[in-house]
Amino acid sequence: MATSFITAHPFGDAYAARAGALPAVAWLESLRRFARAEIAGGLPGAQVEEWRFTPLTQLAKIGFIPAASADDVDVTAVPLDVPVVPGAVRVVLVNGVYRADLSDSLDGLDLRTLRDAVSSSKDMESAVGRVAPLSLPMVALNTAFMEDGLVIAVRGSVTRPVHIISIGAAGSSPVAFHPRVVITTEPGASLSIVETHIGLPGQPFLANPVTEVFVAEDAAVRRFVSVTEEGDAYHLATTVASVASRGTFEAFHMGLGGHKAEGTTRQEIHVVVNGEGTKVNVSGAYAIAGTMHHDFTTVINHRVGGSASRQVFKGVLDGRSHGVYQGRLRVAPDAQKTDARQVHKALFLAHGPAVDCKPELEIDADDVQCAHGAATGALDSDQLFYMAARGIDPETARALLVEGFLAEAIAEIGDESVRVVFAAQMAAWLQRRGGAS
Amino acid sequence: MALLKIKNLHANVAGKEILKGISLTINAGEMHAIMGPNGTGKSTLSNVIAGRDGYEVTSGEVLLDDNNLLAMSADERARAGVFLAFQYPVEIPGVSTSNFLKTALNAKRRAAGLPEIDAMEFLKLVKAKTKALGIPDDIIKRQLNVGFSGGEKKRAEVLQMTLLEPRIAILDETDSGLDIDALKVVADGVNNLRSADRGFLVITHYQRLLNYIVPDHVHVMSGGRIVASGGKELALTLEAEGYAKYQAA
Numbered sequence: 191m192a193t194s195f196i197t198a199h200p201f202g203d204a205y206a207a208r209a210g211a212l213p214a215v216a217w218l219e220s221l222r223r224f225a226r227a228e229i230a231g232g233l234p235g236a237q238v239e240e241w242r243f244t245p246l247t248q249l250a251k252i253g254f255i256p257a258a259s260a261d262d263v264d265v266t267a268v269p270l271d272v273p274v275v276p277g278a279v280r281v282v283l284v285n286g287v288y289r290a291d292l293s294d295s296l297d298g299l300d301l302r303t304l305r306d307a308v309s310s311s312k313d314m315e316s317a318v319g320r321v322a323p324l325s326l327p328m329v330a331l332n333t334a335f336m337e338d339g340l341v342i343a344v345r346g347s348v349t350r351p352v353h354i355i356s357i358g359a360a361g362s363s364p365v366a367f368h369p370r371v372v373i374t375t376e377p378g379a380s381l382s383i384v385e386t387h388i389g390l391p392g393q394p395f396l397a398n399p400v401t402e403v404f405v406a407e408d409a410a411v412r413r414f415v416s417v418t419e420e421g422d423a424y425h426l427a428t429t430v431a432s433v434a435s436r437g438t439f440e441a442f443h444m445g446l447g448g449h450k451a452e453g454t455t456r457q458e459i460h461v462v463v464n465g466e467g468t469k470v471n472v473s474g475a476y477a478i479a480g481t482m483h484h485d486f487t488t489v490i491n492h493r494v495g496g497s498a499s500r501q502v503f504k505g506v507l508d509g510r511s512h513g514v515y516q517g518r519l520r521v522a523p524d525a526q527k528t529d530a531r532q533v534h535k536a537l538f539l540a541h542g543p544a545v546d547c548k549p550e551l552e553i554d555a556d557d558v559q560c561a562h563g564a565a566t567g568a569l570d571s572d573q574l575f576y577m578a579a580r581g582i583d584p585e586t587a588r589a590l591l592v593e594g595f596l597a598e599a600i601a602e603i604g605d606e607s608v609r610v611v612f613a614a615q616m617a618a619w620l621q622r623r624g625g626a627s
Numbered sequence: 628m629a630l631l632k633i634k635n636l637h638a639n640v641a642g643k644e645i646l647k648g649i650s651l652t653i654n655a656g657e658m659h660a661i662m663g664p665n666g667t668g669k670s671t672l673s674n675v676i677a678g679r680d681g682y683e684v685t686s687g688e689v690l691l692d693d694n695n696l697l698a699m700s701a702d703e704r705a706r707a708g709v710f711l712a713f714q715y716p717v718e719i720p721g722v723s724t725s726n727f728l729k730t731a732l733n734a735k736r737r738a739a740g741l742p743e744i745d746a747m748e749f750l751k752l753v754k755a756k757t758k759a760l761g762i763p764d765d766i767i768k769r770q771l772n773v774g775f776s777g778g779e780k781k782r783a784e785v786l787q788m789t790l791l792e793p794r795i796a797i798l799d800e801t802d803s804g805l806d807i808d809a810l811k812v813v814a815d816g817v818n819n820l821r822s823a824d825r826g827f828l829v830i831t832h833y834q835r836l837l838n839y840i841v842p843d844h845v846h847v848m849s850g851g852r853i854v855a856s857g858g859k860e861l862a863l864t865l866e867a868e869g870y871a872k873y874q875a876a
């Protein structure tokens with residue numbers, strides 16, 4: 191089906207010639223060659239099932255250059271509206287490249303830049319690309335051109351959360367960048383990570399981050415990601431996590447887009463359950479307006495039984511925005527006693543938005559509990575009247591109802607201080623929107 | 628002094644005439660009760676007064692303190708002092724009862740030119756009111772009406788009424804489905820609020836409630852009209868004889 195891939199795209203030889211580099215180690219060069227071959231096969235268009243609702247047709251027409259080759263980008267500070275996560279180590283990436291001058295000191299932490307790690311550590315060969323397969327187009331693109339990122343190797347329990355702030359900014363040309371974050375844990379170790387992805391106004395950019403997470407036995411990784419989009423940027427992010435016995439992987443992803451947003455965000459999360467007694471929660475919320483497109487794609491693969499996974503997704507859509515939820519649950523033939531749940535609910539604040547919701551349950555074991563729920567609707571007129579009958583004006587009533595609607599998803603954020611930060615960002619979105627309908 | 632004046636009110640629901648000329652005056656300080664068979668338009672009347680969408684007033688007037696209620700939006704009417712205790716209170720997931728009550732109270736205070744009440748003061752006020760009503764105060768931490776039992780929902784309505792101190796309170800079957808303790812909570816709540824400048828319109832199917840909150844006037848509604856009015860003894864007659872004589876007419 192070569193026709194369903196878009197072979198005319200900006201990520202060819204000319205792009206490669208200008209791309210930033212990682213130290214030239216043999217294993218990496220070889221991995222990159224495979225990735226480049228995948229990319230030469232094309233970017234996914236509307237006929238590729240996994241990309242049916244988010245085809246990259248428009249993106250393929252934009253003349254992106256590697257961010258490293260743009261010499262007119264100048265970011266000298268972290269914008270003030272980036273939230274402060276109490277007690278966290280701040281790590282700042284600008285266009286995917288670590289910025290020591292804007293970051294807290296990494297001394298004494300199990301944290302290195304990808305550049306350092308690749309040149310100084312032999313382990314990287316087995317870590318990079320271990321769980322994120324090149325068959326995923328955005329992983330292939332990232333692998334072909336990644337030039338920096340972070341490697342977090344957690345021993346024991348990291349008490350300070352890590353806050354990654356990723357800033358995208360283009361100069362006079364559209365830019366693309368491809369950071370890679372690799373998180374590994376030793377048995378019993380635990381880590382909390384918060385990510386704030388923002389863009390500065392200007393030409394469009396493509397953020398193409400890939401995050402690989404290895405959760406060892408009895409280890410726990412909790413990751414809270416927020417992506418805010420006001421312009422026409424692309425944020426195509428892929429996370430692949432592998433979870434061993436009794437491991438915990440909790441992820442919460444938030445996507446926000448204002449009424450001027452016209453970009454595309456896709457947050458794709460794959461979790462492979464490789465042991466019994468694991469706890470997996472992949473949840474999220476999105477609030478979008480304008481002509482923004484937001485896609486949550488999840489694949490939870492229960493290869494081994496006796497584990498639970500849970501997904502709660504909620505979306506609020508205004509303007510002529512478009513939401514996508516694709517949730518695939520795979521339960522392998524002998525993965526008995528699996529308990530998997532997924533919910534996606536969307537709320538429309540106008541007549542313009544649309545949602546595509548595609549649950550896919552592939553269950554090959556018989557002793558399994560799987561539940562899926564989906565609903566799409568407008569604000570409830572009985573609820574609005576009830577509020578009005580208590581003297582609450584329509585604007586405030588709508589804001590309360592929307593906040594209430596999202597609360598069910600926000601409640602999935604297990605960390606209280608992060609929950610407060612995310613809820614505040616969400617509330618700010620609602621306020622900016624002004625409750626207008 | 629006439630507090631609420633309803634004059635020859637006609638209203639359609641879904642193109643069908645349900646209210647067929649209701650006239651009723653409630654003076655400040657008075658307690659009125661409306662009784663009548665199912666489906667005669669009692670809830671329709673209360674919804675029209677409260678300003679719910681989907682009810683088309685074809686003729687007539689509703690005045691509160693001589694102001695035209697029908698020209699106001701539902702939230703304006705509420706801030707002007709109309710309170711409707713719902714026959715079926717609505718569940719609102721994700722919104723805490725306390726946040727809802729505080730928002731409603733402050734909307735009312737702003738409209739009256741009063742300063743907003745802060746979180747601490749509000750908590751103190753609610754604690755005092757719940758205590759006076761004998762309602763457990765943890766109710767305000769719960770999501771609004773979500774998972775409340777039938778009785779808890781009605782008690783919560785009375786708590787809201789007590790906090791918002793309306794000029795005219797309409798209670799639509801607030802007594803239905805209540806056990807005797809809950810009924811007393813509702814009755815106490817109403818009696819505590821009774822005052823010379825406040826009016827009540829109580830819709831009920833049962834004399835039982837009227838033993839506790841003794842009405843000044845009782846009306847029988849049938850077929851979208853008020854077909855009989857009398858004193859508190861009318862409720863007793865209705866309880867004994869039913870509505871047959873009014874429906875035949």
Ligand SMILES: Nc1ncnc2c1ncn2[C@@H]1O[C@H](COP(=O)(O)OP(=O)(O)OP(=O)(O)O)[C@@H](O)[C@H]1O
Pocket residue numbers: 640641645663664665666667668669670671672681714
């Ligand atoms: N939204 C609506 N759409 C269609 N018909 C309606 C609607 N609301 C009320 N009606 C009709 O109007 C009539 C009066 O209903 P209403 O609820 O006012 O009666 P009621 O006197 O309160 O009855 P009950 O004692 O059972 O509470 C009924 O025939 C009802 O079916």
Ligand SMILES: [Mg+2]
Pocket residue numbers: 669670671714799800
């Ligand atoms: Mg009724």
